[in-house]
Amino acid sequence: MTQKMEWDSAQGVWLNNRASVSVENEIFPSPLYLFGYGSLCFKPGDLLGSFTRYIATVNGCTRLFAQRSCDHRGTASFPGLVVTLVQSSSIKEWLVTQEISCTGVVWVIPPDKATSVIEELDFRERGGYNRQYIDVQFQENTPYHKAGEIGKALVYTGMITNPNFYLPKSKLEAINIISAATGKSGENCEYLFKLLMFNQYNNLCDEYVQELAFGVWHRLGPWRARLFPFIFSNRKLLSREVSTSVEVSENQEGVSSDIKCTKNVNLNAFTANTNMENEMTMYGWGSNEFFQLTDRIEHGTTSIINNYISNYIPLIFLI
Numbered sequence: 001m002t003q004k005m006e007w008d009s010a011q012g013v014w015l016n017n018r019a020s021v022s023v024e025n026e027i028f029p030s031p032l033y034l035f036g037y038g039s040l041c042f043k044p045g046d047l048l049g050s051f052t053r054y055i056a057t058v059n060g061c062t063r064l065f066a067q068r069s070c071d072h073r074g075t076a077s078f079p080g081l082v083v084t085l086v087q088s089s090s091i092k093e094w095l096v097t098q099e100i101s102c103t104g105v106v107w108v109i110p111p112d113k114a115t116s117v118i119e120e121l122d123f124r125e126r127g128g129y130n131r132q133y134i135d136v137q138f139q140e141n142t143p144y145h146k147a148g149e150i151g152k153a154l155v156y157t158g159m160i161t162n163p164n165f166y167l168p169k170s171k172l173e174a175i176n177i178i179s180a181a182t183g184k185s186g187e188n189c190e191y192l193f194k195l196l197m198f199n200q201y202n203n204l205c206d207e208y209v210q211e212l213a214f215g216v217w218h219r220l221g222p223w224r225a226r227l228f229p230f231i232f233s234n235r236k237l238l239s240r241e242v243s244t245s246v247e248v249s250e251n252q253e254g255v256s257s258d259i260k261c262t263k264n265v266n267l268n269a270f271t272a273n274t275n276m277e278n279e280m281t282m283y284g285w286g287s288n289e290f291f292q293l294t295d296r297i298e299h300g301t302t303s304i305i306n307n308y309i310s311n312y313i314p315l316i317f318l319i
Contacts, residue, residue, distance in 0.1 A: 005130070007163050012070025012079060012127060019125040019156060020118075028114040031144055033153035034121075035136050037063050037104035038083040039072075042194040045124070048107055048117055055139040055202060056106040056153070061085045063102045065174050065192075065212060068164040071127045072185035080181035080188035081174060083195070084129070084158035084165070091167075103204050106136055106153050108143070121156065128164030129156040175215040189216050193228050 006015040035056060036044065044053075067084040074080025088100050109117050122131075136153040138145045145151050158165055168174040181188035196213045199206055217225050 009163070010076060012068065012076045012164060014126045014128070017126045018122040019129045020122050020131060023115055023118050023122065026115070026118075028109075028111070028118070028154075029152065030111045030114075032109040032111070032114045032117075033136065033151060034107040034109055034117070035104060035134065035153040035155040036107065037085055037102050037155075038195065039191065040107070041105050041198045044107065045120065047113070047120060048109075051107050051109055051113075053105040053107045054142050055103065055204075056136040057101050057103045057139060058085065058134055058136055058155075059101045061087050061102050061134075062091070062100045063104075063206065063208070064091070064167065065178065066165060066167040067128060067158040067162075068166050069127055069181070069183060069188070070164070071183065073183045073188040073191050074181040075183055078181055079164070079166075079177075080183055080191070081166070081168070081177045082188075082191060085155060086157075086160065090160050103139070103206075106138070106142070106151075118154075125156040128158045128162040130159060130162070131156050171211065171215065174212060175219050178212065179216050179219040189220060189228070192216055 004021070008015045034040070034048070035058065037058070040048070062085075063083045064086050065081045065083055066086065067082050068074070068079035069082045070076045070079045072080070073082055085102060118131075131154055133152050134155050135150050137150055138147055141147050168177065178188045178192055185191075192209070192213055193216075196209055199209060217228065220228075
């Protein structure tokens, strides 16, 4: 769906606070399938979450943390990093295999609720996303399709031409951003961890998501990481170095044998630099209103110490 959209560069969202010009008089197919591959998998909202969902796969596309988030998991001054759906032709140099796919969910939206759902999602996905229809392969029987069949679904994607598209130069750059960013919808790392947990709960395995999650968990350090104690099904993997690629296969101890692992993207191909110590300093030691690390070093260590004293020390007496 190609529509003329204007951009609010100060806020990092579409100017009209919508992912489309309007849904007035728009006709949606019946049934309307909506494909979710990021937060719609684990945080659909009250209205969408009241409907039935099914596991489905999009072939020829992969899920990447390549969309800046200025309105949900970050701010305009310090954007977070969330997923978008990217076609294989756009990222050929990073692909491990040409047979790429992304597995998520399709929500079945009743005809009388379609406009209300899309109105709500157009506002939610205002940070550079647009909607379009794509082919999905159903992994489960739905009231209208059998498992294995192909159907059309509406999806919100941040195309590579949208202003918020940003593919990190390295795995560790992505890890540093996700570890630090926070926005109105919560911590960026929570978004990543909940996506990982969705995959685990549904016996799905996206190694790209797993590698980032293990790296972020380490990057948080023991104090913050303790807030996410049940993230990983195989805790032995946590002892591995972040600078090495975390490989998860069906044969590893502690990993369910019915988990289907896919590895679409070679994160190490983004850059030859995998030195954690060098990249940890990329944001300096300042902090902003969300206590994020920033590149404004003039804030100095005083701010970070004051933030630590006022926000963390009182918690010691509550434990």
